[in-house]
Amino acid sequence: MKKRVYLRFISTIAMLASMISIAFGAASTTAQAAALPYSPHPVQVNPVILKTGQGNAQYQFACQAPTAAVRCYSPQQIRAAYSIQPVLNKGITGKGSTIVIVDAYQSPTVQQDLDKFDTTFGLASTTVNIIAPDGLTPFDSADPNQLGWAEEISLDVQWSHAVAPGATIDLVLAKSNQDADLLSVTKYAVEHSLGDVISQSFGEAESCADPKLLVAEHKVFEAAALKHITVFASSGDQGAAQPTCDNSSYILSASTPASDPLVTGVGGTHLDADATTGKYIGETVWNDAFGASGGGYSTIYKRPFYQLGTVKSQWRGVPDVSYSADVNGGVLTVLGFLGTNSGIYIFGGTSAGSPQWAAITALAVQKVHHRVGFINPILYAIGHSRDAYQDKFHDIVSGNNTFVGTDASGNPVTITGYSAGKGWDATTGWGSPIVSQLLSFGW
Structure with missing residues (x-):
């Protein structure tokens, strides 16, 4: 009990220290920018997906074969790889906790698709609560x-x-997918304390967001931290790069909101797990033709308190943690709104990791019977303890997030990124979770 109280105290101190350092770090661009309105910018999501064939009676798909050119994983395999199943076996399923998923527009088949997902993989059914604080945009299948x-x-x-x-x-x-609209509903979720944890599977280059919006956004995250609401965001799928504001090329940039120091940024790995059991084999930095783990350093937010002694730069480093993100080793997902192309698809991207980390947090909430709140100081405390770190995280030590692509004119673009190494790095953070051990820590 003393250990838990101590850690929550340290977490609060770290949070306050982070708020102070952020204010100084952003002063040059935002000190006079507190007044609304701000100029919105569209936030794009382009999940990389591949359609699978039909599965057999044992829920096996061709992409689950060890010899498949592009591998995929079911819920059971991911649960095994990241040691989630032992937690579920103890009755820790997230019961009593609420996960808030922030997205834009809508899916007309979200409930039907979830139902099919559950029956396909033998999961318990549930009902999604759909909340549209600013109104629901009619679905346009041609857009x-x-x-x-x-x-x-x-x-x-x-x-x-x-x-x-x-x-x-x-x-x-x-x-809509304007960053101002996404912030509006995130603010609503925090003000109304809708859930214990929030997932945001989107982002943009820091320079594309209006500085006034970043100020307002950070205040929302401060409010979330004070209410002990945990916030996750994916770190991006173009390695150390982000698209330019007009989407014509790429620049070296961290992704916001993942780069906000009061958010837990989630990077991506290539997961190698047993094709039959899902047993963990190993991971490297996700970087291939499909995309690469977002990561790097903010140019807006100063290095927060909890990164002292870890990040050498004077600026906030991202991501904080990582999760399986490669399409080659992606997760099976049901899409029912594509007409004759509806079916089960393989999904990749760091956007897959943010909601799963949010779900892991929901498990922790049930386990400890209270919200766990701003968890970055806890994650970094684990990272600084050699024994705890080896027990609770897979350290990703191989690979880099250099981005190679083309601009709108077809010209090659290379953005030199960062390399993985022991401990925290700007490609996969502290690594991926060993959930059964991570949840044994004093949250």
């Missing part, structure tokens, strides 16, 4: 932008449920 967000919704809902099948899911939808 690629809306289709991308509908795909993201399916991924976020199904895989948060796969990890925490007993948790309540509140799907909070913005009326």
Whole structure:
């Protein structure tokens, strides 16, 4: 008990110290920018997906074969790989906790797709609560932008449920993908204390967000921390790069909101797990033709208190943690709004990791009977303890997140990234979780 109280005290001190350092770090660009309104910028989501064939009676798909050119994983395999199943076996399913998923637009088949996902993989059923504080935009199946967000919704809902099948899911939808609209509904979720943990599977280059919006956004995250609401965000799928504001090319940039020091940024790995049992074999930094783990250093937020002694830069480093993200080793997800192309798809991207980390947090909430709140200081405390770190995280030590792509004119673009190493790095943070051990820590 003393250990838990001590850690929660340290967490509070670290949170306050982070708020102070952020204010100084952002002063040059935002000190005079507190007044609204701010200029919105569209936030794109482009989950990389591949359609699978039909599974057999044992829920086996061709991509689950060891010899498959592109591998995939079911909920049971992911639960095994990250040691989630032992937690579920003890009755810790997230019951009594609520996960808030923030997305834009809508999916007209979100509940039906979740139902099919559950029956396909033998999971307990649940009902998604759909909340649209600013109104629900009619679904346009001819709009690629809306289709991308509908795909993201399916991924976020199904895989948060796969990890925490007993948790309540509140799907909070913005009326558009403008960052101002996404912030509006995130603020609503925090002000109304809708859930214990929030997942945001989207982001943009820091320079694309209006400085006034970043100030307002950070205040929302401060409010979340004070209410002990945990906030996750995916770190991006273009390695050390982010798209330029007009989407014509790429620049070296961290992704916001993951770069906010009051958010836990989630990077991506290539997971190698046993094709039959899902037993963990190993991981490397996700970096291939499909994309790469987002990571790097903020140019807006100063290094927060909890990164002292870890991050050498004077600026906030991201991500904090990571999770399986490669399409080659992606997660199976049901899409029912694509007409004749509806079916089960393989999903990749760091956007898969954010809702699953949120679900892991929901498990912790049930286990300790209270919200765990701002968890970054706890994660870094674990990282600084050699024995605790080896016991609770898979350290990713191989790979980099250099991005190689092309601009809108077809010209090659290379953004040199960062390399993985022992302990924290700007590709996968502290690594991926060993959930049964991580939840044994004094939250």
